[in-house]
Amino acid sequence: MDDLVDELGALIADVKAALADHALRGARTEARDAALPEAVPVALDAADEAPADGAIAEDVAVEEEAPAAALWDRLADTSREAVRPLDPADGTGAEGLARIQADLGDCRRCGLCEGRTNVVFGVGDPDADLLVIGEGPGQQEDLKGEPFVGPAGQMLDRMLENVLGLRRDQVYIANVVKCRPPGNRNPAPEEAATCKPFLLRQVAAVRPRLVLVLGSVALREVLCLQGIKRSRGRETRLGGIPAIPTFHPAYLLRVPEDKRLAFDDLKLARARYDALGGRRG
Numbered sequence: 470m471d472d473l474v475d476e477l478g479a480l481i482a483d484v485k486a487a488l489a490d491h492a493l494r495g496a497r498t499e500a501r502d503a504a505l506p507e508a509v510p511v512a513l514d515a516a517d518e519a520p521a522d523g524a525i526a527e528d529v530a531v532e533e534e535a536p537a538a539a540l541w542d543r544l545a546d547t548s549r550e551a552v553r554p555l556d557p558a559d560g561t562g563a564e565g566l567a568r569i570q571a572d573l574g575d576c577r578r579c580g581l582c583e584g585r586t587n588v589v590f591g592v593g594d595p596d597a598d599l600l601v602i603g604e605g606p607g608q609q610e611d612l613k614g615e616p617f618v619g620p621a622g623q624m625l626d627r628m629l630e631n632v633l634g635l636r637r638d639q640v641y642i643a644n645v646v647k648c649r650p651p652g653n654r655n656p657a658p659e660e661a662a663t664c665k666p667f668l669l670r671q672v673a674a675v676r677p678r679l680v681l682v683l684g685s686v687a688l689r690e691v692l693c694l695q696g697i698k699r700s701r702g703r704e705t706r707l708g709g710i711p712a713i714p715t716f717h718p719a720y721l722l723r724v725p726e727d728k729r730l731a732f733d734d735l736k737l738a739r740a741r742y743d744a745l746g747g748r749r750g
């Protein structure tokens with residue numbers, strides 16, 4: 470009897486996972502078919518070089534497949550989050566962001582403050598319809614105090630301009646942590662947990678129509694999902710806002726063969742951005 474119950478439990482879990490996967494893939498295909506431009510120039514592969522600082526090396530690691538039941542639980546948790554919109558308690562737009570930045574100040578709330586040059590708060594249009602979330606500052610970002618300014622930043626600019634049709638100054642860009650982790654390691658969970666409330670306040674202040682989540686660390690910390698290779702290109706929600714995960718640009722510089730997958734994700738993002746009324750120009 471116990472064996473039968475176990476088998477039935479496993480079967481139900483498999484069916485749930487298959488249904489979830491089917492539904493999400495169907496939604497993605499539908500969105501692509503509905504709103505794709507006739508021809509989107511592909512130029513993600515020009516002048517690509519590995520980042521000098523070797524950032525985001527962990528993105529390359531092969532990720533273990535999660536059990537089907539666990540994947541279903543995570544999807545269910547994410548959809549519950551969708552009915553809990555982010556609260557712009559700081560105010561909106563430039564005013565809200567200024568209030569958050571003032572509160573952050575010369576932050577020493579976690580150990581990452583020890584090795585940083587600058588707190589890298591965020592950059593872009595305070596009222597952007599697209600908000601991009603990365604992992605954390607690298608060497609050049611730390612020196613300049615601005616996210617995504619090195620080779621990975623140039624790659625991000627090409628991704629935005631060539632596929633989404635958006636300039637860097639038309640979107641808002643921020644990271645999970647605002648200080649550079651030493652040696653460009655991944656931020657530790659406790660560091661991310663300390664810094665993340667400021668990011669969520671930024672998201673609430675900007676009020677984007679769509680969020681683009683870059684890489685496995687942002688995926689884990691912002692969307693509570695594991696495995697960028699499994700989760701990429703599947704729309705989910707961040708506080709009620711549609712969110713699409715894809716590879717981090719630094720990873721694409723290291724593994725250029727995955728640019729085609731990223732291109733698919735960005736085409737989906739473009740279609741959703743347009744369908745959600747995102748501004749361009």
Ligand code: SF4
Pocket residue numbers: 573576577578579580581582588646647648660663664
């Ligand atoms: S990473 Fe975030 S929480 Fe940690 S010191 Fe920097 S700004 Fe503060």
